[in-house]
Amino acid sequence: MDSKISSWNAVLLIFNAIVPTAFIVLPTIIVTYLDQDSPWAVLFAYATGIGMAVIIGLIIKHNEGAPFLEWVSKVSSPVVSTLLGLVLLQYYLDASSSILREFVNFLKDNVLFQTPILVIIVISLLIAAYMVHQGITTLSQVNSMIFMLYFIVLPIYWFGLKNYLDIHRLLPVFDHSYRELLLGSMTPVTWYSEVAILLFLAPYLKNPKHAGRIGHRALLIITVLMTMNLSEMIMIFGSNYIKATSYPGFISLSVVHIGNFLENLDILFISYWMLSIYFKLGIFLFVTLECFKQTFRVKEKEPYLIGILMVICAECLYTWKDPSKLTALNAEGRFPIMMLVNLILPTLIYLYSLMAGKIKSRRKETPS
Amino acid sequence: MIKPTWARGRKVLYLGLSLCLAAVTLSGCWDDRELDELGIVSGTAYDWEDDQWRVTYQIINPSSTSSMGGSSGGSSISPPFLTFTERGSTVTEAVARSNLTSTRQLFFSHSRISIINVKAVDQGLPALLDLFLRKPDESETLFVFLSEREASDVLEQLMQVTKNQGMGIQLMIQQESRLTSYYPGTRMFELTMALSSDSHCATIPEIKLTKPAVMDKVEDTQVTDLPSRISLGRLGVLKEDRFVGWLNTKQAFGLTFLRNQINAASIPFSADPKKEQNDSTFSLLKSKTVVKPVWDNDHFVMQVGIRGEGMLIETGGKADLSKASELARLEKIIEEEVLEYVNAGWRAVQGLNADVTEFATLIHSKYPKRWKQIEEDNSWDQVFKEIEIRPSVSIDINRFGLSSKSYKSVEQN
Numbered sequence: 054m055d056s057k058i059s060s061w062n063a064v065l066l067i068f069n070a071i072v073p074t075a076f077i078v079l080p081t082i083i084v085t086y087l088d089q090d091s092p093w094a095v096l097f098a099y100a101t102g103i104g105m106a107v108i109i110g111l112i113i114k115h116n117e118g119a120p121f122l123e124w125v126s127k128v129s130s131p132v133v134s135t136l137l138g139l140v141l142l143q144y145y146l147d148a149s150s151s152i153l154r155e156f157v158n159f160l161k162d163n164v165l166f167q168t169p170i171l172v173i174i175v176i177s178l179l180i181a182a183y184m185v186h187q188g189i190t191t192l193s194q195v196n197s198m199i200f201m202l203y204f205i206v207l208p209i210y211w212f213g214l215k216n217y218l219d220i221h222r223l224l225p226v227f228d229h230s231y232r233e234l235l236l237g238s239m240t241p242v243t244w245y246s247e248v249a250i251l252l253f254l255a256p257y258l259k260n261p262k263h264a265g266r267i268g269h270r271a272l273l274i275i276t277v278l279m280t281m282n283l284s285e286m287i288m289i290f291g292s293n294y295i296k297a298t299s300y301p302g303f304i305s306l307s308v309v310h311i312g313n314f315l316e317n318l319d320i321l322f323i324s325y326w327m328l329s330i331y332f333k334l335g336i337f338l339f340v341t342l343e344c345f346k347q348t349f350r351v352k353e354k355e356p357y358l359i360g361i362l363m364v365i366c367a368e369c370l371y372t373w374k375d376p377s378k379l380t381a382l383n384a385e386g387r388f389p390i391m392m393l394v395n396l397i398l399p400t401l402i403y404l405y406s407l408m409a410g411k412i413k414s415r416r417k418e419t420p421s
Numbered sequence: 422m423i424k425p426t427w428a429r430g431r432k433v434l435y436l437g438l439s440l441c442l443a444a445v446t447l448s449g450c451w452d453d454r455e456l457d458e459l460g461i462v463s464g465t466a467y468d469w470e471d472d473q474w475r476v477t478y479q480i481i482n483p484s485s486t487s488s489m490g491g492s493s494g495g496s497s498i499s500p501p502f503l504t505f506t507e508r509g510s511t512v513t514e515a516v517a518r519s520n521l522t523s524t525r526q527l528f529f530s531h532s533r534i535s536i537i538n539v540k541a542v543d544q545g546l547p548a549l550l551d552l553f554l555r556k557p558d559e560s561e562t563l564f565v566f567l568s569e570r571e572a573s574d575v576l577e578q579l580m581q582v583t584k585n586q587g588m589g590i591q592l593m594i595q596q597e598s599r600l601t602s603y604y605p606g607t608r609m610f611e612l613t614m615a616l617s618s619d620s621h622c623a624t625i626p627e628i629k630l631t632k633p634a635v636m637d638k639v640e641d642t643q644v645t646d647l648p649s650r651i652s653l654g655r656l657g658v659l660k661e662d663r664f665v666g667w668l669n670t671k672q673a674f675g676l677t678f679l680r681n682q683i684n685a686a687s688i689p690f691s692a693d694p695k696k697e698q699n700d701s702t703f704s705l706l707k708s709k710t711v712v713k714p715v716w717d718n719d720h721f722v723m724q725v726g727i728r729g730e731g732m733l734i735e736t737g738g739k740a741d742l743s744k745a746s747e748l749a750r751l752e753k754i755i756e757e758e759v760l761e762y763v764n765a766g767w768r769a770v771q772g773l774n775a776d777v778t779e780f781a782t783l784i785h786s787k788y789p790k791r792w793k794q795i796e797e798d799n800s801w802d803q804v805f806k807e808i809e810i811r812p813s814v815s816i817d818i819n820r821f822g823l824s825s826k827s828y829k830s831v832e833q834n
Contacts, residue, residue: 168450224785293614293617294614298554307562317560
């Protein structure tokens with residue numbers, strides 16, 4: 054087993070498991086529903102996210118950081134555990150392949166126009182596989198070092214855009230109905246539910262009982278960053294322009310310039326984003342592999358890793374070939390799936406284990 | 422036991438190294454672009470002719486650029502840039518056709534300016550903006566200009582001090598905006614944003630040649646005073662993708678005050694109210710405009726508060742600046758001047774019925790319900806026509822240079 058991950062490394066691991074794709078996918082979807090009220094959707098999602106982090110934290114505290122599916126097997130039955138494992142495995146394979154496809158689509162749209170998709174996919178998967186091979190602790194430590202680069206990248210980004218900010222574009226506040234706020238918040242809530250990967254990271258945490266706190270801190274950092282970025286994008290471009298673009302985040306990056314001597318910095322930001330998405334992919338690949346190991350109760354990872362990589366590669370190539378399908382999934386399809394997998398099923402198992410525990414203790418108390 | 426472990430480790434190492442090498446090199450195989458195969462575009466001109474786009478590209482001439490530091494040597498023979506003109510039913514077709522005549526693939530990422538002929542605006546601005554939004558190698562930060570004459574004429578004109586003309590024009594508009602503030606430059610993304618904002622209106626500065634002749638031969642520039650120069654002109658107003666009119670410099674200056682886009686400016690005025698001829702200049706170094714919309718019975722009133730401060734840099738009349746009353750008198754005159762600019766700008770904009778003032782955004786943010794009604798009724802044009810502005814200007818002369826009295830007062834003492 055890998056050595057343990059410190060709490061802060063775990064926070065940054067969750068951070069990077071959510072932010073890279075959220076940065077490119079969320080703005081257009083949220084702004085479509087909420088225009089200038091979009092930052093409120095992120096705050097609303099955060100409020101919901103706290104609840105999710107608490108539930109995930111309670112589950113991990115309850116099972117004392119045991120491997121999730123092993124614990125499910127103990128509290129219910131091996132059949133339930135295997136069935137749940139299969140559902141989760143399908144979900145994580147799907148999630149990994151869609152993350153990869155978003156990455157590939159972006160590269161094909163913006164940087165590598167001629168490079169065959171298969172080459173990009175294979176190279177990306179090899180990098181992610183190498184990360185997983187090094188173990189989750191190494192991955193989390195390097196991930197934290199990469200996070201530190203934000204302290205260089207973000208000030209340049211914010212400072213380089215200061216001349217274009219117009220606060221009026223964020224007004225009026227609360228111009229949209231609660232229905233629109235709910236619709237706009239659904240997708241960020243979906244992304245925030247990925248905090249559930251803690252269930253599979255728990256055995257590797259130094260302090261599994263702090264899992265709730267880890268999730269909460271990660272969501273707080275994400276919320277601060279996303280709110281600032283989204284507000285900044287709206288203050289620069291206004292909501293109508295954001296709706297018309299596929300990658301508003303990157304357009305705002307291309308606008309960054311400091312005088313005439315520091316411009317065309319988008320490639321710097323894109324490189325950094327690529328770096329962080331490799332980590333996201335690595336994290337999800339690790340969780341997929343963990344899920345596989347726990348579902349089929351195997352100990353070795355190498356032989357299965359290759360198989361998983363091939364499935365992800367095939368799914369990425371063929372299932373998400375049509376970009377509109379991926380957009381529809383992000384906008385509408387993810388919410389029910391991710392809520393079910395990340396929140397509802399684990400919560401049901403948790404509640405069942407609590408009830409079963411109570412019944413057991415009551416039986417013990419009752420003299421036969 | 423040690424040997425097999427070592428052998429396995431070495432295998433993994435070699436495999437890892439070869440994968441890294443493959444990762445680094447493979448992705449470049451398909452998308453590689455050699456610098457000496459690229460034509461770096463520094464500016465583009467769009468004209469509309471015979472129901473077709475006529476697109477002119479200005480490409481940096483590398484053989485000349487290498488000796489751009491001085492005026493001697495190869496640069497005297499070879500022009501600093503070359504232009505290609507191609508036609509096509511779409512802009513992209515015109516780009517594709519450039520491959521029939523050019524030895525280099527056009528590369529747009531370093532483009533500095535785009536000049537659009539007024540006729541081309543009316544014919545196909547949405548298509549052009551769509552191209553900039555869609556095409557990844559187009560630069561959203563380039564400056565856009567309007568031209569009443571053929572845009573290609575301006576693009577072919579040589580400049581003297583800055584040989585890269587695209588960059589030269591960029592520097593001109595940035596300098597104008599920073600030091601004179603008649604109008605700010607418009608970048609491509611700002612144009613798109615303005616046209617997609619609540620008001621659907623935008624402004625673009627005019628670029629022109631001062632004389633009909635086009636100086637496009639290197640020998641033409643071997644004089645101290647070019648007979649025909651590139652110059653910034655009026656401010657073009659666009660409403661919903663169509664050109665609707667020009668604002669002259671005075672009107673544009675007033676609009677810049679209204680939009681709070683003044684960086685620094687020189688305001689000429691007459692220190693003696695009896696004389697019409699200006700004899701003094703105030704250098705405005707700081708300016709802030711706050712616009713507040715107020716609903717007044719049946720129409721909107723925009724309360725415009727302008728506060729500025731700066732330095733008196735020239736005075737031709739009699740003036741003793743050590744006296745507070747004299748300063749207050751001059752401040753009052755400058756305030757009147759600024760008011761005149763603002764009113765002239767507002768009258769022109771209202772005459773064109775194009776909300777380049779961005780009042781729509783302000784009204785939307787302060788009166789969201791009323792704005793929804795305006796949108797439902799599609800009545801913004803009518804509402805805008807009825808808007809009244811109530812400007813108030815406060816100018817503070819806080820410095821007057823090295824002398825406290827005008828030279829004329831000293832002379833008469």
